[in-house]
Amino acid sequence: xxxxxxxxxxxxxxxxxxxxxxxxxxxxxxxxxxxxxxxxxxxxxxxxxxxxxxxxxxxxxxxxxxxxxxxxxxxxxxxxxxxxxxxxxxxxxxxxxxxxxxxxxxxxxxxxxxxxxxxxxxxxxxxxxxxxxxxxxxxxxxxxxxxxxxxxxxxxxxxxxxxxxxxxxxxxxxxxxxxxxxxxxxxxxxxxxxxxxxxxxxxxxxxxxxxxxxxxxxxxxxxxxxxxxxxx
Amino acid sequence: xxxxxxxxxxxxxxxxxxxxxxxxxxxxxxxxxxxxxxxxxxxxxxxxxxxxxxxxxxxxxxxxxxxxxxxxxxxxxxxxxxxxxxxxxxxxxxxxxxxxxxxxxxxxxxxxxxxxxxxxxxxxxxxxxxxxxxxxxxxxxxxxxxxxxxxxxxxxxxxxxxxxxxxxxxxxxxxxxxxxxxxxxxxxxxxxxxxxxxxxxxxxxxxxxxxxxxxxxxxxxxxxxxxxxxxxxxxxxxxxxxxxxxxxxxxxxxxxxxxxxxxxxxxxxxxxxxxxxxxxxxxxxxxxxxxxxxxxxxxxxxxxxxxxxxxxxxxxxxxxxxxxxxxxxxxxxxxxxxxxxxxxxxxxxxxxxxxxxxxxxxxxxxxxxxxxxxxxxxxxxxxxxxxxxxxxxxxxxxxxxxxxxxxxxxxxxxxxxxxxxxxxxxxxxxxxxxxxxxxxxxxxxxxxxxxxxxxxxxxxxxxxxxxxxxxxxxxxxxxxxxxxxxxxxxxxxxxxxxxxxxxxxxxxxxxxxxxxxxxxxxxxxxxxxxxxxxxxxxxxxxxxxxxxxxxxxxxxxxxxxxxxxxxxxxxxxxxxxxxxxxxxxxxxxxxxxxxxxxxxxxxxxxxxxxxxxxxxxxxxxxxxxxxxxxxxxxxxxxxxxx
Numbered sequence: 001x002x003x004x005x006x007x008x009x010x011x012x013x014x015x016x017x018x019x020x021x022x023x024x025x026x027x028x029x030x031x032x033x034x035x036x037x038x039x040x041x042x043x044x045x046x047x048x049x050x051x052x053x054x055x056x057x058x059x060x061x062x063x064x065x066x067x068x069x070x071x072x073x074x075x076x077x078x079x080x081x082x083x084x085x086x087x088x089x090x091x092x093x094x095x096x097x098x099x100x101x102x103x104x105x106x107x108x109x110x111x112x113x114x115x116x117x118x119x120x121x122x123x124x125x126x127x128x129x130x131x132x133x134x135x136x137x138x139x140x141x142x143x144x145x146x147x148x149x150x151x152x153x154x155x156x157x158x159x160x161x162x163x164x165x166x167x168x169x170x171x172x173x174x175x176x177x178x179x180x181x182x183x184x185x186x187x188x189x190x191x192x193x194x195x196x197x198x199x200x201x202x203x204x205x206x207x208x209x210x211x212x213x214x215x216x217x218x219x220x221x222x223x224x225x226x227x228x229x230x231x232x
Numbered sequence: 233x234x235x236x237x238x239x240x241x242x243x244x245x246x247x248x249x250x251x252x253x254x255x256x257x258x259x260x261x262x263x264x265x266x267x268x269x270x271x272x273x274x275x276x277x278x279x280x281x282x283x284x285x286x287x288x289x290x291x292x293x294x295x296x297x298x299x300x301x302x303x304x305x306x307x308x309x310x311x312x313x314x315x316x317x318x319x320x321x322x323x324x325x326x327x328x329x330x331x332x333x334x335x336x337x338x339x340x341x342x343x344x345x346x347x348x349x350x351x352x353x354x355x356x357x358x359x360x361x362x363x364x365x366x367x368x369x370x371x372x373x374x375x376x377x378x379x380x381x382x383x384x385x386x387x388x389x390x391x392x393x394x395x396x397x398x399x400x401x402x403x404x405x406x407x408x409x410x411x412x413x414x415x416x417x418x419x420x421x422x423x424x425x426x427x428x429x430x431x432x433x434x435x436x437x438x439x440x441x442x443x444x445x446x447x448x449x450x451x452x453x454x455x456x457x458x459x460x461x462x463x464x465x466x467x468x469x470x471x472x473x474x475x476x477x478x479x480x481x482x483x484x485x486x487x488x489x490x491x492x493x494x495x496x497x498x499x500x501x502x503x504x505x506x507x508x509x510x511x512x513x514x515x516x517x518x519x520x521x522x523x524x525x526x527x528x529x530x531x532x533x534x535x536x537x538x539x540x541x542x543x544x545x546x547x548x549x550x551x552x553x554x555x556x557x558x559x560x561x562x563x564x565x566x567x568x569x570x571x572x573x574x575x576x577x578x579x580x581x582x583x584x585x586x587x588x589x590x591x592x593x594x595x596x597x598x599x600x601x602x603x604x605x606x607x608x609x610x611x612x613x614x615x616x617x618x619x620x621x622x623x624x625x626x627x628x629x630x631x632x633x634x635x636x637x638x639x640x641x642x643x644x645x646x647x648x649x650x651x652x653x654x655x656x657x658x659x660x661x662x663x664x665x666x667x668x669x670x671x672x673x674x675x676x677x678x679x680x681x682x683x684x685x686x687x688x689x690x691x692x693x694x695x696x697x698x699x700x701x702x703x704x705x706x707x708x709x710x711x712x713x714x715x716x717x718x719x720x721x722x723x724x725x726x727x728x729x730x731x732x733x734x735x736x737x738x739x740x741x742x743x744x745x746x747x748x749x750x751x752x753x754x755x756x757x758x759x760x761x762x763x764x765x766x767x768x769x770x771x772x773x774x775x776x777x778x779x780x781x782x783x784x785x786x787x788x789x790x791x792x793x794x795x796x797x798x799x800x801x802x803x804x805x806x807x808x809x810x811x812x813x814x815x816x817x818x819x820x821x822x823x824x825x826x827x828x829x830x831x832x833x834x835x836x837x838x839x840x841x842x843x844x845x846x847x848x849x850x851x852x853x854x855x856x857x858x859x860x861x862x863x864x865x866x867x868x869x870x871x872x873x874x
Contacts, residue, residue, distance in 0.1 A: 004809050019370065026453040027374060027395065030388025079388075198383040198774070208471075212554060216471025220459060222390040 031077035031223035033230055034069045036088065043087040044193075046080060049184075050149055050162060052096035054224070055175030062218040063096060063149075063207050063225060066177055074177035078227025084196045087113070090160075092187040093180065095173045096148040098164030099207055106204050107144040109189070111158030116140050117189035119163055123171055123182065134163065134185070153201040153229060158191050199229040248337070257316030258345040265310035266444070273306020274299045281547075297547040300455065300474050304448060304481040311444050316346050317437055334433065336835055346440070348432035349835050354418030355732065356439050358725075361410045364446040368402035369797060371395055376790040382780045384773040392773040394457030394475065401462040401479060402449055405486040407717060408575065409442045411582030412493055412528070415724050416521045418732055420497055422826045423515045425506020425844060425859075427837045430499040431492075438489040438496070445485035452478035461771055463572070466553030466564035469542050477546070480539050487536040487571075490578070494528035497521050508844030508860075515824060515848050516599060519606050520585020523613040527574045527581070530617070535571035538564060565627055569620040577616040579713050581609055583680075583720035584651045587673045590727050591658045592849045593822045594670035599849040600657030604650050611647025619644055625693055626700045634693045641691035645684060652677065667820070668742035672723030675750045679715025683708060686761065704764025710757045722749070722800070730815035733808055734832035741803040748796035755789040823858050824848040 036044040047068040054064040054076070066074050082088055101107055109117045119142070121133035148164025163185045165172070173182035203225040206214025218224030248256070277299030312318060316335075324330060335347035342352050343359075374395055378386045387395065417439075421429055429435045452458050452475035460468050460476065464483070469476050501514070501522055514522075542564070544550040551557035553564050584605075592599045599605065621629060621637040655677055664670065686708040689695045699705060722745075730736050759782055760768075768779050775783070807813070818827040825848065829838065843860040850858070 001810065008805055008809055022453070023374075026457075027387045027391055030390060198385070200774075212467055212471045213556070216468075217473065220390075220471070221456075221473070222388060226390075228384075 031079055031227075032075070033079040033081050033228075034067050034075050034077050035081040036083075037068075037070050038083065039089075042083065043089060044082055046082070046088055046090045047093075048090065048151075049074065049093040049176070049178055050096055051173060051176040051178055052148075053174055053176075059218070059224070060175075061209070062221075063209065064176065064218060064223070065203075065225065065227065076176070076223065078201075078223055078225075079230060080227065081230045081232065082193050084193055084231050087190055087192055089190045090151070090188065092151065092160075092162055093178070093184050094148060094162045094164065094187060095178045095182055095184045096164055096207070097167050097169070097172070098146050098148055099205055101144040101147055101161070101205060103204075104144040106150055106152070106159060107147065107161055108141045109139065109160050111153070111156055112160060112189040112191050114138075117160050117187050120186040121163075121165075122180070122184050122186060123169070147205055149207055149225070150204040151201065152204045153199050155199045156191065156194060159204070160187065160189055162187050193229075193231045196232050199231060200227075201229055202226050248339075253339060253341040256341075256345070257314060257319065258341060259315065260344075262311045262314030262440070265314035266307040267310070269306035269308070269310025269313070270303040271306075273309075274303030276306075277302030297474065297477055297543075300477045301481065301543055301547055304451075304477060307448070308441075308444060308481075308485070311440070312437070315440055317433070317440075320433060335436075346433070346436045348428070348436060350417050350421050350429045350432065350435060351732070351833060351835070353432075353435050353439050354414045354416075357409065357413030357417060357442070358732075360439070360443045360446065361406050361413055364402055364406040365410065366797070366801070367446075367450070368399050368406065369794065371399035371402070373791065373794050375399060376787040378773050379775075379783050380787045382775050382777045382783070387773075391457060393459045393461070393771060394452065396771055397458050397461045397479065398449065398452065401483065402446065403713075404462050404575065404579075405449070405483060406442070406446060407713065407721075408486060408490060408528075408578050409438075409493070411586065411717070411721055411724065412497070412521060412524055412578075413439065413442065415517075415586070415721075415728060416493070416497060416524075416582070419728065419826060420500060420518055420521050421504065422829070422833065422837055423518050423824065424501060424504060424509050425825060425838065425842045426500065426504035427841070428504070429496050430503060431496045434492050434496055438493040441485045441489040441492075445482045445489070448478050448485065449482035450478075452476070452482075463568060464539075464542065464564070465568075466542065466545075466561040467555075469564070470545050470553055477543070480543050484536055484539045484543075487532040487539065490528040490532040491536075494525035494532070497525040498529065506841050506844055510844075512602075513844055513847045515589060516602065516605055517585040517589040519609055520581050520588075523609040524578055524581045524585075527578050527613050527616060531571045531574035531578070534567055535575075538567035538571070541567075562624075562627060562629075565624050566620075569623045570617070572623065573620040574613075574616040576709075576712070577612055579717045581612060583676060583717040584609060584612075586720040586724040586727075587676050588651070588654055588658075589824070590669050590673050590723055591655055592851060593727075593820050593824075594665040594667055594673075595658050595662035596665070596851045597658055597662045598847075598851055598853075599654065600660070601650070601654045602847075602849065605654040608647040608650030608654070611650070612644060615640060615644040615647065619691075622691055622696070625696045638691055638693050642688065645688070648684060652681070667726075668737075668739055668746055669723040669727035669820075671743070671746045671750075672719050672726065675746070676716055676719045676723065679711055679719055679753070682758070683711030683713075683715055686711065699764060701770055702764035703760045703768040703770060706770055707757045707760035707764060710760075715753060715757070719749075719753075722746075727820065728826075729808075730819055731826060731831055731833065734815055735808050735811075736813045736815045736819070737807045738803050738811070741799060741806065745796055745799040745803060748799060749793065752789050752793040752796055756786055756793050759786050759789075822848075823850060825859055828859055828861070 036046040038044055049066050052063055053061045065078050066076055067080055069075050109115060116138045118136055118138050119134035120136050142161050142163060146163045147161040149162045150159055152159040165183045169183040171183045208214050208217040208219040211217045278296055281296045281298035333348060335342055335345050336349045343356055378392060384392060417435060455475040455478055456473035458472050458475040458479045464479060501518060541552040545552055551559040553559050553561050555561060588599060588605055619637060619641045621633060622641045625634055689699060690708060726737055726742055763779055763782050766779060768775055815831050817831045840862040845860050846858045
């Protein structure tokens with residue numbers, strides 16, 4: 001009886017340990033949440049970069065977002081903490097090339113302060129559209145052939161198309177985080193956060209290379225082109 | 233027919249030494265060889281896959297699916313090699329004499345390797361399916377924990393879908409084997425008076441494939457999970473990360489196991505019935521196994537083919553389900569649900585069999601409408617192939633097809649209703665013994681009735697438009713599968729486990745288990761009908777804040793339901809491992825053949841093949857003998873406590 005009791009206890013302990021491993025290493029595994037920089041006036045600054053290929057383990061050829069944490073270090077996560085009912089100033093350094101939109105509606109800037117975003121080309125050797133480079137240009141809509149990605153939060157009706165670099169550019173970054181000497185566009189906009197809650201954001205350009213219809217892979221994986229705004 | 237005399241070599245052999253057992257073919261070597269098989273085949277697949285550039289593949293997933301799929305198939309070969317499944321064909325090729333008696337001895341090791349004793353295989357099945365049942369149940373607890381908040385807060389949102397998929401797939405696949413595996417393999421040969429299954433080695437193979445399928449499915453957690461739920465819809469399955477490969481291979485293994493176990497049971501029942509075991513005397517549980525086997529044999533190959541097609545889409549550039557290349561995602565829906573709806577009855581029919589087998593014992597009355605019950609089960613089996621498109625009402629099928637499938641779906645309630653008539657007819661004016669198995673059987677009718685009635689709303693096209701994809705559907709199928717099959721399975725376990733193990737199960741704990749499970753099952757799932765009607769969607773971790781209170785209540789009830797399952801587990805451990813009180817030969821005073829033989833049942837079942845002389849439900853007919861054991865003499869109905 002005593003031996004059997006010990007055997008049952010040991011089995012029970014082993015099962016508890018297995019459950020703990022399952023919870024810690026699978027269920028709770030995921031990218032960390034990184035807080036935006038809080039400014040003196042209570043507003044927040046969120047600095048992001050979008051890269052055509054992450055360049056690191058486990059999916060080096062997946063397109064991805066990165067975020068700069070308050071210490072100034074680039075972090076690979078798409079879960080960002082923002083203050084509630086505050087203005088958020090977003091700066092996106094966009095290093096990926098243009099893919100164009102399937103739905104021209106997404107060429108509009110929506111939900112930002114003033115309904116506009118500011119665009120700047122840096123180190124670009126020419127725009128595919130033949131138009132002159134952007135130079136701190138405020139726009140409410142861009143040519144639908146130019147976006148590489150979007151930053152879209154459906155719950156907030158917020159959507160900003162992110163202009164891609166020209167296909168003819170040779171100075172392309174391949175490994176994140178990308179230094180600023182590589183060709184990129186800079187997109188700035190501000191929006192106001194709602195009340196506390198978790199809000200899903202997503203890139204709405206099917207940009208997952210080699211995945212069926214451009215969806216799948218990074219498009220459906222939090223940490224790459226899909227993420228959460230944790231507003232508190 | 234089998235030889236009536238007991239073959240000399242069928243007695244239980246002496247156990248080899250511990251070292252001999254350890255070094256022989258067993259599950260330890262199976263695990264080791266499976267790992268080696270995976271590594272070797274993955275390496276080979278990597279070499280092959282390197283020649284296929286991702287951009288050339290319209291279904292490409294930017295992952296080395298060839299290597300992963302080949303790796304998983306390599307692990308299957310290694311697993312079978314380690315268990316010794318290739319020994320027999322190799323020996324036969326070398327001209328050695330065949331043996332029906334492999335791995336059967338008195339040692340505990342027989343439970344950890346290939347064994348041709350159907351009772352050992354059944355116990356292996358029972359432990360394995362209960363293990364995976366608890367793993368899937370644990371995932372259900374995690375799902376309910378996540379849903380205590382209207383936003384995804386506990387787990388990263390990307391993991392929630394995998395959690396739901398693991399729960400659903402594991403429950404559906406393991407519960408497919410949950411009755412036909414343990415109870416079917418243990419009971420069918422004994423109930424028909426046979427010493428074995430027709431194909432004992434295949435019987436063992438199905439068990440070990442089922443175990444492997446469970447672990448392969450769990451391996452999805454190491455490969456990024458899968459976003460499709462248990463239905464694996466295309467093109468999501470084509471787009472998903474490598475975790476879906478685990479889902480595909482696991483489901484394929486279950487499909488193969490279902491076909492093999494179905495063939496085995498059908499051949500066993502047709503060819504190995506004892507003298508006097510006419511079709512009219514076949515126990516109703518055996519009929520349930522026969523109809524379930526027919527469904528498994530006819531439906532599972534379609535699933536296996538569809539799974540193979542997704543695998544080839546993901547790995548070798550086929551485009552079966554990719555519309556831009558001439559394929560059709562709707563094809564997957566058709567193929568999957570052609571299996572998927574019969575699968576529902578692969579789960580339900582064994583429940584019917586268990587309940588109708590147990591009711592007469594505790595009602596002390598003959599089974600009312602035996603032939604009607606058999607006809608009902610065949611009716612359900614036949615019609616289950618004619619209703620699958622009701623799952624596609626909202627998937628863009630030809631609108632003209634909808635009324636036909638609405639009609640056939642509503643029609644299937646008629647043969648199902650016959651089962652209710654049999655049950656209620658048997659209970660009519662009966663002196664019911666409210667034992668634990670009987671309580672579970674009575675609860676089966678209550679739960680299944682709610683499941684069935686709510687199913688009418690889903691079969692109706694207009695109401696399905698509203699309820700489709702909501703928690704209403706989820707509540708409905710939990711009432712039919714958990715409220716039906718799982719309650720029946722629990723009844724069957726409490727009823728037959730004393731005979732299977734030789735030890736009694738604590739009845740007081742059993743009743744505590746029943747009442748907590750029954751109450752909290754209903755308190756968990758009934759409110760979900762309301763949640764569904766209020767717009768609670770399936771498969772998403774975020775929902776409208778107005779549904780928060782309802783969800784918190786449901787989650788608390790679900791945790792209590794989980795506790796009731798722990799009472800069940802505690803009862804098994806207490807009764808079978810710690811206390812170990814010997815069970816008598818026939819504690820329920822049943823007239824079925826399995827209760828007329830000694831407890832524990834000898835490895836050969838019967839000293840001599842018995843002659844069946846009466847039907848197993850002749851309660852109230854004290855003079856009717858049930859079986860003639862030859863030298864041991866006939867067991868009269870009076871002795872069985874009619």
